[in-house]
Amino acid sequence: MRNILIPTDFSDNSWNAIKYGLNYFVNTECTFYLLHVTMYSYLINEDTAITSGIKIDETLINKSKVDLEKLLEKVKNIDKNKNHHFKLLNSYNFFIDAVKSQIKENNIDFIVMGTKGASGLSEIIIGSNTADLITQVKCPVLIVPENSKYKIPREIAFPTDYNIYYNPDILLEILNLAKRNLSSLRILHVGRKGEELTDFQIENKEFLSNFFANENHSFHFITNKKIEQGIQCFVESRDVDMIVMIAKNINLFQRILFKPTVEDISYHTEIPFLVLHE
Secondary structure, eight states: OEEEEEEOOSSHHHHHHHHHHHHHTTTSOEEEEEEEEEOOOSOSSOHHHHHHHHHHHHHHHHHHHHHHHHHHHHHHHHOOOTTEEEEEEEEESOHHHHHHHHHHHHTOOEEEEEEOOOSSTTSBSSOHHHHHHHHHOOSOEEEEETTOOOOOOOEEEEEOOSOSOOOHHHHHHHHHHHHHHTOEEEEEEEEOTTOOOOHHHHHHHHHHHHHTTTSOEEEEEEEOSSHHHHHHHHHHHTTOOEEEEETTOHHHHHHHHTSOBTTTOOGGGTOOEEEEOO
């Protein structure tokens, strides 16, 4: 049985993530842990602030308990899957600490996280909680944008620069995802015009080719100075349903998820990212 953690703040984008997660695991027996985190909100250096803050936080905690019950009722109205079980978690903590605690206590093996697209051209595309989650917690995370509508991921993009040797165990996660959904895996490299692969890159590319030999896969090269824009071009040219990344490749990882702004790309508002850790 899978144990799936879905943080929620009761917003539209977190509700969208819940719906996506229910569909993503439609054929899997699993327990969904719906987690709401009430953040610390009082000052610790003034007695009056402490007293006032505790009262406020108790009110918030009680309200979140009621909201979680309402959320569960809403979930059960749309999900009649007998393989799905639900538990409610209400934590009073810092967000990442709360997530780490639940991973340990409930043997969480997968996280689904909703994210809201930036509203200004200069804003980065990943919110702070999501960024902290995928960099500080070594657990697979499915990032679901606010406008993402679930469909079976038949076309999966896997960006790589071939500069990192991937452990077969982590590639097996991608292989199983492709097998489960009868997906086509598109291995994408973005580089400059006239760029040639090093011997090490060629070796890694051949390794990937051998590993996915029995699955529907293909290799693609996009010429662009900016990786994020190259991915944008690729997504626009194909009907990509999901982008899979391995967090081990820090340079590529940061350039795709943390450096782009709304001005550079638009796929972040619709296409989910699956981030895997070794």
